[in-house]
Amino acid sequence: MPRTIALMNQKGGVGKTTTAVNLAAGVSALGKRTLLIDLDPQAHATLHLGVEPAERGSVYDLLLDTSLKLGDVRVNARENLDVLPAETDLAGLENELSAASDRTRRLSNALDQHAAALPAGEKPYDFVFIDCPPSLGVLTLNGLSSVREVFIPMQAQFLALQGVSKLMETVKLVRATINPRLFVTGVIICAFDASTTHSKEVVADLDAFFEQSRGSSEPWANARVYRPAVRRNVKLAEAPSFGKTIIEYAPWCPGGLDYKQLAQTLVSEWDLL
Amino acid sequence: MPRTIALMNQKGGVGKTTTAVNLAAGVSALGKRTLLIDLDPQAHATLHLGVEPAERGSVYDLLLDTSLKLGDVRVNARENLDVLPAETDLAGLENELSAASDRTRRLSNALDQHAAALPAGEKPYDFVFIDCPPSLGVLTLNGLSSVREVFIPMQAQFLALQGVSKLMETVKLVRATINPRLFVTGVIICAFDASTTHSKEVVADLDAFFEQSRGSSEPWANARVYRPAVRRNVKLAEAPSFGKTIIEYAPWCPGGLDYKQLAQTLVSEWDLL
Numbered sequence: 001m002p003r004t005i006a007l008m009n010q011k012g013g014v015g016k017t018t019t020a021v022n023l024a025a026g027v028s029a030l031g032k033r034t035l036l037i038d039l040d041p042q043a044h045a046t047l048h049l050g051v052e053p054a055e056r057g058s059v060y061d062l063l064l065d066t067s068l069k070l071g072d073v074r075v076n077a078r079e080n081l082d083v084l085p086a087e088t089d090l091a092g093l094e095n096e097l098s099a100a101s102d103r104t105r106r107l108s109n110a111l112d113q114h115a116a117a118l119p120a121g122e123k124p125y126d127f128v129f130i131d132c133p134p135s136l137g138v139l140t141l142n143g144l145s146s147v148r149e150v151f152i153p154m155q156a157q158f159l160a161l162q163g164v165s166k167l168m169e170t171v172k173l174v175r176a177t178i179n180p181r182l183f184v185t186g187v188i189i190c191a192f193d194a195s196t197t198h199s200k201e202v203v204a205d206l207d208a209f210f211e212q213s214r215g216s217s218e219p220w221a222n223a224r225v226y227r228p229a230v231r232r233n234v235k236l237a238e239a240p241s242f243g244k245t246i247i248e249y250a251p252w253c254p255g256g257l258d259y260k261q262l263a264q265t266l267v268s269e270w271d272l273l
Numbered sequence: 274m275p276r277t278i279a280l281m282n283q284k285g286g287v288g289k290t291t292t293a294v295n296l297a298a299g300v301s302a303l304g305k306r307t308l309l310i311d312l313d314p315q316a317h318a319t320l321h322l323g324v325e326p327a328e329r330g331s332v333y334d335l336l337l338d339t340s341l342k343l344g345d346v347r348v349n350a351r352e353n354l355d356v357l358p359a360e361t362d363l364a365g366l367e368n369e370l371s372a373a374s375d376r377t378r379r380l381s382n383a384l385d386q387h388a389a390a391l392p393a394g395e396k397p398y399d400f401v402f403i404d405c406p407p408s409l410g411v412l413t414l415n416g417l418s419s420v421r422e423v424f425i426p427m428q429a430q431f432l433a434l435q436g437v438s439k440l441m442e443t444v445k446l447v448r449a450t451i452n453p454r455l456f457v458t459g460v461i462i463c464a465f466d467a468s469t470t471h472s473k474e475v476v477a478d479l480d481a482f483f484e485q486s487r488g489s490s491e492p493w494a495n496a497r498v499y500r501p502a503v504r505r506n507v508k509l510a511e512a513p514s515f516g517k518t519i520i521e522y523a524p525w526c527p528g529g530l531d532y533k534q535l536a537q538t539l540v541s542e543w544d545l546l
C-alpha cells in the first residue's frame with residue numbers, strides 16, 4: 001500500500017518544494033521506492049534536483065495528452081527516486097487543462113493506470129510525493145485527487161496562520177466532491193527559528209487547533225504538527241543552487257537532520273500501516 | 274509631485290506586505306502625507322495595521338463600483354497615514370473585475386479623480402504605496418497602471434532569483450501597453466541573513482544584473498538593489514500580530530532600523546526629484 005502525500009499550501013514561499021524534495025530524498029535514502037511529482041509551473045522541485053523533463057514531455061504533457069503514460073515522462077533522479085518533472089514558461093496551461101474533461105482527475109488516472117499495469121519487473125512505489133503550486137487551482141486539485149494524505153508545510157509566523165482555514169476548507173471540499181479518501185495527516189513547520197517565543201507560540205496555537213478537532217468528522221481530526229520542526233539554515237537555501245538535496249549537500253546541518261528525522265518517522269509510520 | 278510606488282513580486286511570502294506597511298509607516302513618521310493601498314485579497318496589510326474597511330466598502334468596492342470615490346473607502350490608520358483597506362473571502366473578485374470595462378485602469382482612474390478634485394483643505398499625497406498580491410493578475414495590473422515606480426521586495430536566496438525575469442517582462446509589457454511612465458526603481462532585500470555567504474552572493478548577482486542594464490532602454494535601466502538590506506528579525510513577524518508597524522513595535526531592532534533608514538532614503542530622493 002503506497003503512501004501518497006500532497007505537500008500543499010496556497011501561500012507562497014512557505015517550504016513546499018524544500019519539504020517535497022528533502023522528504024523524498026530522505027525516504028529514498030532509507031531504501032523506499034519513491035516518486036516525486038512536480039506540479040508547479042515554476043518547476044522548482046525539478047530545478048532543485050537538477051533534472052530535466054524527458055524527451056516525450058513533462059508532467060504537463062502527461063496531464064494534457066491522455067495517450068501518454070506515466071512511464072513516458074518519468075525521469076530517474078537518484079537511486080530509488082523517480083521524478084515527473086515540470087517545465088516553466090507554459091502560458092495558458094491552467095486554462096487548457098481546465099477545458100479538459102475530467103480536468104481534476106488527469107493525474108490520478110495516470111497514476112492508477114501505471115499501478116494497474118506495471119512494466120515487467122517494476123515494483124510499485126512505496127512513497128509518492130506531490131509538490132503543489134501556491135494556489136488552489138486545477139493543478140493543486142489534480143494533486144489532491146491523487147493522494148490519500150495532505151501535509152501542510154508552513155512557517156511559524158502570525159500571518160501564516162491566516163491562510164490555514166481556507167486550506168482546510170479546500171481539503172474538505174475535495175473530500176466531499178472528488179476524493180473521499182483524502183485527509184490531512186499533519187503540518188510540517190519549515191524554516192523554524194527555535195530561539196524565538198513567537199515561533200513557539202504559533203506552534204502551540206496549531207497544536208491547540210488540532211487538539212480541539214480530535215473526535216470530530218473533519219478531515220484533519222487526526223492531524224498534528226509533526227516534530228521536529230525543520231530549523232532555518234542557509235544550507236537549505238543553498239542546496240538547490242547546486243542541484244542537490246540536503247541529504248547530499250549538508251545532511252548534518254540543523255535543517256538537514258530535521259528532514260532526515262522526519263523521513264524516518266514517515267517510514268516508521270508506513271511500516272505500521 | 275507625489276511618489277507613487279507599487280511593491281510587486283508574483284512570488285509569495287517574500288516581504289511585499291511587511292515592506293509596504295513599514296515603508297509607509299516610516300515616511301509618514303517623517304511627516305510625509307501617505308496613502309497605502311491594500312490590493313491583496315488576503316488583506317494582510319489591512320490586518321497588519323489593525324484597520325477595518327469603511328462602512329461604504331473596501332478597495333474592491335472602489336474598483337467594481339465606479340460611482341464610489343477614493344474618499345468613500347479611505348480609512349485613516351495613523352498620523353499622516355491613510356489606507357484603502359482590502360477584505361478577505363471575496364470569491365470571484367478577479368473574475369468580476371476582469372469582466373469590467375477598463376478593468377486594469379479602475380484604480381488609476383480613482384486616484385486621478387481624487388487628485389483632480391481634492392476635498393476642501395486636503396493636500397495631495399506625498400507618497401502612495403500599493404501592496405500587490407502574489408500574482409500577475411488583474412489586481413496587480415491595476416497597481417502597476419497607477420504608479421510610476423515598481424519596487425521589488427525579495428529574499429536573497431537562489432530560488433528567489435528564478436522569478437525575477439518574468440516579473441521584469443510584466444513591467445515591460447505594462448509599460449508598452451497600459452502605462453508608459455512605469456519603471457523599476459529598485460529591489461528591496463527582505464529578511465536578509467547577513468551572516469551567510471549565500472545571501473551576499475545573491476545580492477552580488479542582482480547588483481551585476483542591474484549594472485549590465487545601465488544605458489539600455491529597459492524599464493530597469495536605472496534600477497539598483499537598495500541598501501540597507503532589511504535584516505531578518507522575529508520582531509518583524511511579531512508586529513502584525515499586535516496590529517503594529519515596526520516603527521511602533523520595535524524601531525530599534527535590526528530590521529526596524531533598516532526600514533527607517535530606507536524610508537529616510539525614499540524621502541531624501543523625493544526631495545531631490
Ligand SMILES: Nc1ncnc2c1ncn2[C@@H]1O[C@H](COP(=O)(O)OP(=O)(O)OP(=O)(O)O)[C@@H](O)[C@H]1O
Nearest residue numbers: 012013014015016017018134191232233236237430
Ligand atoms: N529550513 C530552511 N532554512 C532556510 N531556508 C529555507 C528553509 N526552507 C526553505 N527555505 C528557502 O525558502 C525559500 C522558499 O522555500 P520553498 O521554495 O520550498 O517554498 P514553496 O512553498 O515551495 O514556495 P512556492 O510557493 O514558490 O512554491 C527557498 O528559497 C528555500 O530555499
Ligand SMILES: Nc1ncnc2c1ncn2[C@@H]1O[C@H](COP(=O)(O)OP(=O)(O)OP(=O)(O)O)[C@@H](O)[C@H]1O
Nearest residue numbers: 157285286287288289290291407464505506509510
Ligand atoms: N525582515 C523580516 N524578518 C522576519 N520576518 C519577516 C521579515 N520580513 C517579513 N517577515 C515575515 O515573513 C512572512 C512573509 O512576509 P510578507 O507577508 O510581508 O510577504 P508577502 O510577499 O507580502 O507575502 P504574500 O505573497 O503572501 O502577500 C510574514 O510572516 C512576515 O511577518
Ligand SMILES: [Mg+2]
Nearest residue numbers: 016017040044
Ligand atoms: Mg514550491
Ligand SMILES: [Mg+2]
Nearest residue numbers: 289290313317
Ligand atoms: Mg502580502
